[in-house]
Amino acid sequence: MTHILLVEDEVKLARFLELELNYEGYQVSVAYDGLTAITAAQKLHPDLVILDWMLKGLSGYETCHRLRSINEQVPIILLTVKDETSDRIVGLDADADDRIVKPFCIEELVVIIRTHLRRTQRTNAADILEFxxxxxxxxxxxxxxxxxxxxxxxxxxxxxxxxxxxxxxxxxxxxxxxxxxxxxxxxxxxxxxxxxxxxxxxxxxxxxxxxxxxxxxxxxxxxx
Missing domain, CATH: 1.10.10.10 (Winged helix-like DNA-binding domain superfamily/Winged helix DNA-binding domain)
Incomplete structure (x- = not known):
């Protein structure tokens, strides 16, 4: 089962996304802050990360950088509240793969998740040689x-x-x-x-x- 790490400090939103993604067939682990997310990523090796950009404590920017240092290949999708050019540039600078602006519909998020997972699976297949x-x-x-x-x-x-x-x-x-x-x-x-x-x-x-x-x-x- 595909494992998603959800990093979101809004408890109600985190619970909603967890239930919806479970319904879509994904295993979801939730972290409510950046430090917990980093520890979880080291232990769980998720297939994809959904990361709130406006985290309390360790910022989404720093959390994204540290998650990327743990796994260079894992897709990271940012949850943001703005849709300005400066925010998109900062997100790219943090090595995120994609972003979705709040409020969003779950169907849009699921499509983004599926797109990045398919891309990762194709890449991984090419990187593993077996005989x-x-x-x-x-x-x-x-x-x-x-x-x-x-x-x-x-x-x-x-x-x-x-x-x-x-x-x-x-x-x-x-x-x-x-x-x-x-x-x-x-x-x-x-x-x-x-x-x-x-x-x-x-x-x-x-x-x-x-x-x-x-x-x-x-x-x-x-x-x-």
Whole structure:
């Protein structure tokens, strides 16, 4: 279920929005101030944030900045009471993705939410590369084999990323040097062989099924 963090200090409005969004099928967590919202975002990792711009205590501007530092990708929708150019500029400067002016109808807010969630889902799909039980996140640069986190060097990560982009395709050493590592390495096939060996050892450290194979005399392939 999609999880929304609602940050609104007007209790009645917060309760109304919570009930309406629950009805639309969203899980909603409510924070009534900026500091609580930041703590909630760190623990809950919401899919989207709805943030009141005129918060008491920690301002909506500062709260938005801190939420963005926690998660660069989460959509943040501001609830504002004005519709002036200066307010729109300040909202953009705070790294918000969108805004809606009070008073508003719930249908308008739901449409904005759906639009940003679809956009995020498309982006996330492109940022996750998977093959069998192997998963690579291009944003966080984390690699998992099942639930096991694999610690890779920068070069090993780039190599695996390229192989995941071209699964079941034989990749030659020359192609790796040209398209993956460019001018960072001397054109020596032994460097590729060594990197492949280390990468294979890490991918199969717990005796997992071999996925990275050597096609002798030709190159390397990610194959099941």
């Amino acid at each position: 069998e039980d192997l998963s690579l996140n291009r944003l966080t640069r984390k690699v998992y084999r099942g639930q096991r986190l694999i610690d890779l060097t920068e070069q090993e990560f780039d190599l695996l990323e390229y192989l995941l982009i071209h699964p079941r395709e034989i990749i030659t050493s020359d192609r790796i040097l040209e398209e993956v590592w460019s001018h960072n390495f001397i054109a020596d096939p032994q460097i590729i062989e060594m990197s492949i060996r280390y990468l294979r050892q890490k991918l199969e450290a717990n005796n997992e099924k071999p996925l990275l194979q050597t096609v002798h005399g030709i190159g390397y392939v990610l194959h099941n």
